Amino acid sequence: MRADAKRNYDRIVEVARVVFREQGYDASLDEVAKRAGVGPGTLYRHFPNRDALLDAIMQSWVDRVDEAAEKALTHEGSPRDLLLAWFEEYVRLISLHKGGPAKITSALGDPDSPILTKCQVLTRASDRVVDRLRDEGALKDGVDTISLCRLVGGVATVADQSELDEAAVRPLLEVVADGMVK
Amino acid sequence: MRADAKRNYDRIVEVARVVFREQGYDASLDEVAKRAGVGPGTLYRHFPNRDALLDAIMQSWVDRVDEAAEKALTHEGSPRDLLLAWFEEYVRLISLHKGGPAKITSALGDPDSPILTKCQVLTRASDRVVDRLRDEGALKDGVDTISLCRLVGGVATVADQSELDEAAVRPLLEVVADGMVK
DNA sequence: TGCTAACCGGAGACAGTCTCCGTATCGTGG
DNA sequence: CCACGATACGGAGACTGTCTCCGGTTAGCA
Numbered sequence: 001m002r003a004d005a006k007r008n009y010d011r012i013v014e015v016a017r018v019v020f021r022e023q024g025y026d027a028s029l030d031e032v033a034k035r036a037g038v039g040p041g042t043l044y045r046h047f048p049n050r051d052a053l054l055d056a057i058m059q060s061w062v063d064r065v066d067e068a069a070e071k072a073l074t075h076e077g078s079p080r081d082l083l084l085a086w087f088e089e090y091v092r093l094i095s096l097h098k099g100g101p102a103k104i105t106s107a108l109g110d111p112d113s114p115i116l117t118k119c120q121v122l123t124r125a126s127d128r129v130v131d132r133l134r135d136e137g138a139l140k141d142g143v144d145t146i147s148l149c150r151l152v153g154g155v156a157t158v159a160d161q162s163e164l165d166e167a168a169v170r171p172l173l174e175v176v177a178d179g180m181v182k
Numbered sequence: 183m184r185a186d187a188k189r190n191y192d193r194i195v196e197v198a199r200v201v202f203r204e205q206g207y208d209a210s211l212d213e214v215a216k217r218a219g220v221g222p223g224t225l226y227r228h229f230p231n232r233d234a235l236l237d238a239i240m241q242s243w244v245d246r247v248d249e250a251a252e253k254a255l256t257h258e259g260s261p262r263d264l265l266l267a268w269f270e271e272y273v274r275l276i277s278l279h280k281g282g283p284a285k286i287t288s289a290l291g292d293p294d295s296p297i298l299t300k301c302q303v304l305t306r307a308s309d310r311v312v313d314r315l316r317d318e319g320a321l322k323d324g325v326d327t328i329s330l331c332r333l334v335g336g337v338a339t340v341a342d343q344s345e346l347d348e349a350a351v352r353p354l355l356e357v358v359a360d361g362m363v364k
Numbered sequence: 365t366g367c368t369a370a371c372c373g374g375a376g377a378c379a380g381t382c383t384c385c386g387t388a389t390c391g392t393g394g
Numbered sequence: 395c396c397a398c399g400a401t402a403c404g405g406a407g408a409c410t411g412t413c414t415c416c417g418g419t420t421a422g423c424a
Contacts, residue, residue, distance in 0.1 A: 001401095002390060002391080002401060005390095005403090030380065039403065040405080041385095041403065042404060043404095044383075050381095102284070102339070102343060105340055105343070109344050143357065147354055150340045150346075150354055151340075151354055154354075155336050158288070162290065164332075171324055174361070175325065175333060176361055178322070179357035179359070184369095184370060184371065184422080186371070190371085190372085210411060212410095212413095222373075222413075223372065223413090223415080224371080224373060226413060227371080
């Protein structure tokens with residue numbers, strides 16, 4: 001990639017991260033281009049569509065997922081507390097920007113999703129938590145990773161759309177945790 | 183209201199109900215107008231914006247909510263089963279069209295929502311179920327109606343966006359129910 | 365039947381998405 | 395060091411959807 005192209009690419013991703021956080025996933029791409037100091041043509045050549053841009057934004061995010069899972073797994077305490085700690089990390093991770101929780105959660109089961117690989121990272125991290133708890137015999141039968149992701153993703157989606165703060169989200173996560181542990 | 187105006191009003195609502203179900207809440211309003219055989223001006227005079235139209239569509243829906251609550255309350259069986267029966271009705275009720283669960287659930291806490299009164303009907307119905315279960319001492323402390331609506335709304339939102347069928351939704355609702363009953 | 369208030373609906377302003385293509389720039393090979 | 399081909403840039407504009415304005419039409423009453 002030519003030096004000027006790389007410069008523009010990086011600049012667009014950086015600006016898009018800010019704009020998506022400020023205005024949500026529906027923000028105008030022409031505005032992203034304008035704020036990045038490039039023409040719309042440039043933006044659309046690098047990123048054929050909105051999802052491609054999101055995918056690039058999430059590139060650095062992947063590392064944080066594994067860190068978060070690691071951190072949650074070191075959590076001392078009851079299975080319920082471990083689960084809750086992971087839930088809270090999970091919600092934080094997928095609440096990248098307005099519309100993020102919905103976007104990511106609906107991509108979970110979609111093999112054609114442009115952010116599929118990103119979601120798999122998240123699923124695998126949840127897998128580790130589920131495996132650990134299952135080994136301890138702490139989970140109800142029938143509880144699996146995909147259910148966990150959907151339930152917590154659902155809570156995060158509602159929180160995102162209703163602009164709930166952490167204090168309001170916590171009791172919802174507690175219900176989900178209580179419903180999953182034996 | 184003049185007879186011709188009423189005719190158009192009714193026709194638009196009827197067509198919008200179909201189009202929203204087919205294409206989701208984001209469907210083009212100009213298309214609704216076209217299919218109703220009126221100009222866009224007529225549609226927008228009757229309904230200043232998309233939400234006003236949704237509000238009109240939901241008018242007849244209100245009756246079905248109370249019926250559904252009634253039906254759930256007659257349910258014989260354990261508190262968990264009653265709760266589950268109501269959850270399933272709830273999901274069905276708010277899954278009017280694509281985007282419906284998200285729309286309705288996010289309107290729950292918004293006093294300025296254009297469909298506020300419709301949501302209150304839903305909240306009140308859930309209240310009846312919660313009161314009944316609380317009287318029986320079957321609910322955990324801290325569980326309230328708004329939490330119920332948000333959790334089940336979250337599940338319905340995910341189901342809507344991921345196009346899950348009833349069989350896939352059921353285990354999610356079971357987790358929520360288990361987390362709420364003692 | 366004639367009048368007037370109410371209603372109709374198309375033209376068009378505006379915003380966002382995305383493409384095309386002439387122009388400008390990079391960086392390499394001579 | 396320069397010239398040239400490959401690559402990238404970005405603005406003009408086509409297209410779609412939202413919503414408004416207003417000239418023309420019509421319902422319904424006297």
